[in-house]
Amino acid sequence: MTSSPPSNKRIRRVATRLLVIPVAATALLLVSCVRTSGGTWYVDSAPLPEGWPELTPVGEVAIREYPTYRAAVVREKDGRSGTTPMFRALFQHISANDIPMTSPVDMSYETAGSDRMTGMAFLYRTPELGPVGTDGVVRVEDVPPRAYASTGMRGSYSDAHHREGLERVEAWIAGQSAWKADGPSRYLGYNSPFVPWFMRYGEVQIPVVPTSATEHQ
Secondary structure, three states: OOOOOOOHHHHHHHHHHHHHHHHHHHHHHHHHOEEEEOOEEEEOOOOOOOOOOOOOOEOOEEEEEEOOEEEEEEEHHHOOOOHHHHHHHHHHHHHHOOOOOOOOEEEEEOOOOOOOEEEEEEEOOOOOOOOOEEEOOEEEEEEOOEEEEEEEEEOOOOHHHHHHHHHHHHHHHHOOOOEEEOOOOEEEEOOOOOOOHHHOEEEEEEEEEEHHHHHOO
16 A cells, blocks of 8 residues: 655645744744843843943943953954955954954944944953964954943944944933043944844944043143
8 A cells, every 4th residue: 555645735834843943942042142231131142351341221322431451453454344354354363363252343433423344353351361463464452441432232233223323322422511522433243143133232332531531631
């Protein structure tokens, strides 16, 4: 007695079940990595640098002060242009030198108010890790302590989201008198491409100095 071939309906049902399993597993993995900091939630993709301050709530603006940290930096003027080439150069650097991956990735902008990213940095877990110096197009340098006016962002790390955050921070700076802008913006991306875009967390920031300090210079 010969058995009849499976129907199209049954094949579709089995295929759907097989698809649901990895999707559900991925969702459970992401949920298990959710953390809270500074009153906002984020997917913990990698450890933060030592002494990193609390994250900024989404949609709000606050001052965040950062300690000295070590960073591997690549800039457009160093021979790399665009997100993918910069990321690839930095990833090759940490892989070759056995440097653990951390978050966030620092995407920097050369001129104030610009939406054109001209630099990227991977941050070291501690300031003592590895030597400073050059490694091809990558430069390892120590970043001194600095304060930033910061706003939390949810969504993809796009030019539109950078502009949205930048306008929010600029309006906040203009509406108070204690802090003054002191350089171009940066966009800190805390999540990898494996995190769905609508779950990604980032911070758009402008470096600031106390107004009283600038008045006495």
